[in-house]
Amino acid sequence: MLCGQIPALEIVQAFNDPLLFLEKRDELDFDLCITDIEMPGIDGLSLARALKGKLVIFVTAYKEHAADAFEIDAIDYLTKPIKLDRLEKAVQKCLTVFEKQTAAPQFLRVNTDKGKSFLYFSNVSMISTAEQDSRDKKVMLSDGKQMLLKNMTFDFLLDSLPADQFCRVNKKDIVALSAVNHYTHSEVILKTATPDISVSLTxxxxxxxxxxxxxxGLIT
Structure with a gap:
């Protein structure tokens, strides 16, 4: 009844048998489980451990299980009787965690000629095939510096980079749309900290x- 009063929640299904819930969990599309701890057949802590990757809020009459609950990364631990405002706060915690889990990554961990590094997408102007070894890729950063990625394919990079921010323009170059200064039918000019760079558009x-x-929304 309380969950139905929280607009952020959509009730997928309710169970009064935790073992039945475990049997059907793979058939259900859900992100959060709100569960008691003292239950017949299996306790809530064991249930939560079985729900790998799902967010869990405990509601219980027993305060002594709180430490165990947070050891398994429970989002919140509510003691009965449950009040609406307290449940709403717990749900808000879930929303914050869920947004962080589903947010698109802003960087990529890569192997470079200097060791392992973080490639932050917002700093990239262009990625090109390295001249000395085509298996490596040269990254031109927005500050004019360069980074050499070791043994990296374009297919992997295109799958990892935000698709709406990057585009391949020829067999050897990927450009960041934010770095595009202007372009023609066959050429793209990139603005960088160094003199503008021209690459072919095939x-x-x-x-x-x-x-x-x-x-x-770039000007044509």
Whole structure:
């Protein structure tokens, strides 16, 4: 009844048998489980451990289980009788955690010629095939510095980079749309801390590039 009064919650299903819930959990599309601790068949702590990757709020009449609950990363521990405002606070904690879990990553951990590094997407202007070894990729950063990625494919990079922020423009170059100064039918000019860089825009990638710059609101 209380959950139904919280707009952020959608009740998928309610169970009065924890073992039945475990049997059906793979059939249910849910992110949060609100459970008691003292239950027949299996206790709530064991239930929570079985729900790997799911958020859990405990509601119970027993305060002594709180330490165990937080050891298994429970979002909150509410003691009965449950009040609406207290449940709402617990749900807000869940929303904060869930947003962090589902947020798109802002960087990529990579192997470079200097060791392991973090490649922050917002700092990238262009990624090119290295001249000495095509398995490596040269990154031009927005401050003019460079980074050499070791044994990295374009396919992996394109799968890892935010698709709405980066685009391949030819066989050897990926550009950040935020770095585009202007472009023509066959050329893209990038603004960097060093003199502007010109890269070719080939027919294979032209349509996708034009669609992305249009979506990004760049001037044609």
């Amino acid at each position: 027919e294979t990638y032209r349509k996708e590039f034009l669609q992305k710059v249009a979506s990004a």
